[in-house]
Amino acid sequence: MAVTNYSAQLEKLDKAEKLVQAKKIRTIEKALKSDNPNDMIKASSYMEAIMPKQPDNSKAYFIDPLEFNSSLGFKDKPFSLSYTTLYRMAKTPIINSIIKTRKNQIADFAEPQADRYSTGFVIQKKKKFGVEQKMSDRDKKIANAITDFILHGGQPGAWDVDDFDTFIRKIVDDSMIYDQMTFECIRNRRGQLVQYSATDASTFRMADSMFDKEYDNSFFKRGGSGIWQQDRSEYGKPIKGYLPSYVQIYQNVKVNEFYPWELCFGVRNPTTNIHSNGYGMSELEELINVVTSMLWGDEYNRRFFSQGSAPKGLLRIKGNVNEASLQQFKQQWQAMITGVMQSWKTPVVEGDVDWIDLQKNNRDMEYTSWMEYLIKLSCAIYSIDPSEIGWDISRSGGGAMFQGNQEDRLNHSKDKGLYPILKFLQRKINKFIVEQINPEFEFLFVGLNGATISQELDMDVKKVGSFVTINETREKWNMKPIENGDIIENSVYAQRIAAQEQAKAQEKLNQQSMGGMNPNANPFDEAGAEKNPFDLEDDDEDTEKGESNIFIKAFDNFLNT
Numbered sequence: 001m002a003v004t005n006y007s008a009q010l011e012k013l014d015k016a017e018k019l020v021q022a023k024k025i026r027t028i029e030k031a032l033k034s035d036n037p038n039d040m041i042k043a044s045s046y047m048e049a050i051m052p053k054q055p056d057n058s059k060a061y062f063i064d065p066l067e068f069n070s071s072l073g074f075k076d077k078p079f080s081l082s083y084t085t086l087y088r089m090a091k092t093p094i095i096n097s098i099i100k101t102r103k104n105q106i107a108d109f110a111e112p113q114a115d116r117y118s119t120g121f122v123i124q125k126k127k128k129f130g131v132e133q134k135m136s137d138r139d140k141k142i143a144n145a146i147t148d149f150i151l152h153g154g155q156p157g158a159w160d161v162d163d164f165d166t167f168i169r170k171i172v173d174d175s176m177i178y179d180q181m182t183f184e185c186i187r188n189r190r191g192q193l194v195q196y197s198a199t200d201a202s203t204f205r206m207a208d209s210m211f212d213k214e215y216d217n218s219f220f221k222r223g224g225s226g227i228w229q230q231d232r233s234e235y236g237k238p239i240k241g242y243l244p245s246y247v248q249i250y251q252n253v254k255v256n257e258f259y260p261w262e263l264c265f266g267v268r269n270p271t272t273n274i275h276s277n278g279y280g281m282s283e284l285e286e287l288i289n290v291v292t293s294m295l296w297g298d299e300y301n302r303r304f305f306s307q308g309s310a311p312k313g314l315l316r317i318k319g320n321v322n323e324a325s326l327q328q329f330k331q332q333w334q335a336m337i338t339g340v341m342q343s344w345k346t347p348v349v350e351g352d353v354d355w356i357d358l359q360k361n362n363r364d365m366e367y368t369s370w371m372e373y374l375i376k377l378s379c380a381i382y383s384i385d386p387s388e389i390g391w392d393i394s395r396s397g398g399g400a401m402f403q404g405n406q407e408d409r410l411n412h413s414k415d416k417g418l419y420p421i422l423k424f425l426q427r428k429i430n431k432f433i434v435e436q437i438n439p440e441f442e443f444l445f446v447g448l449n450g451a452t453i454s455q456e457l458d459m460d461v462k463k464v465g466s467f468v469t470i471n472e473t474r475e476k477w478n479m480k481p482i483e484n485g486d487i488i489e490n491s492v493y494a495q496r497i498a499a500q501e502q503a504k505a506q507e508k509l510n511q512q513s514m515g516g517m518n519p520n521a522n523p524f525d526e527a528g529a530e531k532n533p534f535d536l537e538d539d540d541e542d543t544e545k546g547e548s549n550i551f552i553k554a555f556d557n558f559l560n561t
Helices: 006-032 037-050 083-089 094-108 137-151 162-179 208-215 288-305 325-339 362-383 406-437 453-464 468-477 491-513 539-544 552-559
Strands: 118-125 179-185 195-196 204-207 246-250 253-258 262-267 313-316 354-357 440-444
Touching: 006 037, 037 362, 083 094, 083 162, 094 325, 094 362, 094 406, 118 137, 137 406, 137 440, 162 195, 162 406, 179 406, 195 406, 204 208, 262 406, 262 491, 288 362, 288 406, 453 468
Parallel strands: none
Antiparallel strands: 118 440, 179 195, 179 262, 204 246, 246 253, 313 354
């Protein structure tokens, strides 16, 4: 009786099971990259089933655990300046100029791009594996519908909804003052996005329920930690596993709650500092001393003319003059030369008439240099060139960032300051608006550093002289091809083509001069015979082939004589 080798069978089964598992994983990977949505969804479900489950609770702290100011249902922003103070600081002339300049520059992008040389925005299909996707007629209709939705705040034809230009100006203003930008995403009963509108960012805070998981750790569960326990009964109702993330407050009272998909809360300068409670730091908070110095400088200069007490000099009258005559002279003198708002009154004393100058040094240049320094600091923090706000710095000294011509400085300023803000807004608009309508499309600001038509023409001319043919360039500009246009306008290439043509012409001429005979053929060949008459061959082969070449026979006769 044969003995069954079960161990060998188990090894075979184990190997087969591993092969099947490898095949399954490989098939899932292919399905995830498939163009069929059903295959992708099915593959995702299989991937979730085979992936090891890990707890999603993080161990790190993201907020200050000793921060007690959360009894009102929200985490307040820890700052030395209130929202009201930041708003008033933004009204300082230089700061106001910086903010208005950036708002106007960004508002130039708040309309669809008219052509590839102008600024604006476009709606296009997302890249797939880094490759741009061509848009069909159906895709273009969807893109046009999304564009119309964005331009009219989601409500085309409505009179009480801000257009996109107004929306952009509002949220940029809040972002540059508070480093806090908010807009509400309004949905219908089916959860579809139907409208968006800018809101007052200074009235929104991080909800305490947003950090609910922060308190589910060992630190808060130790003995005697009852003081740390949060009153979770005040939290809103969980929806899709999420609690309210933001609240709107009025006079330190919570009036509304917002879930993550209902409000965009954008911060341009985020930080990992747990004491910030998830808020950012505005540029104005970094410019406290600079703005204060500006205000002091303006106030000093204003009072210099309105309430100046330091006289420019003394008028001393020499000799004995009676009191009545002296008072009359003082009144006449003051009436003639008293400054604005009774400033810079000239004292008149008894004695011989003499003028004593009390202002020997001119301090105006020191004041100008100080104000220029403050303006440069403000522009540096906001990443903007002073010339963009109308401040001429060509006559003053500057570092590397202020060197170079005007165009280079402006381009550097836009790349360093304007471009990051546009990218920030682009990400928020895509996440909270475009992807909620159709996740296959994306919103892009374009035309920031786009070439002008003259620059592109110059570039095409250079391409034609290097690696692009004339007809290819004409096709790009929607022009018909021309005869002999499939050539590159390059001198070296043209000389090579001309040499080849000349060689062909010379070869043809040589053929004609020899009566049509091939100049490279042996003259002893008979009308293009392929064999050399001097090649020795067997007589039998010549006889069999019926060789009758008279030159060969004559040569044979000559050898036999």
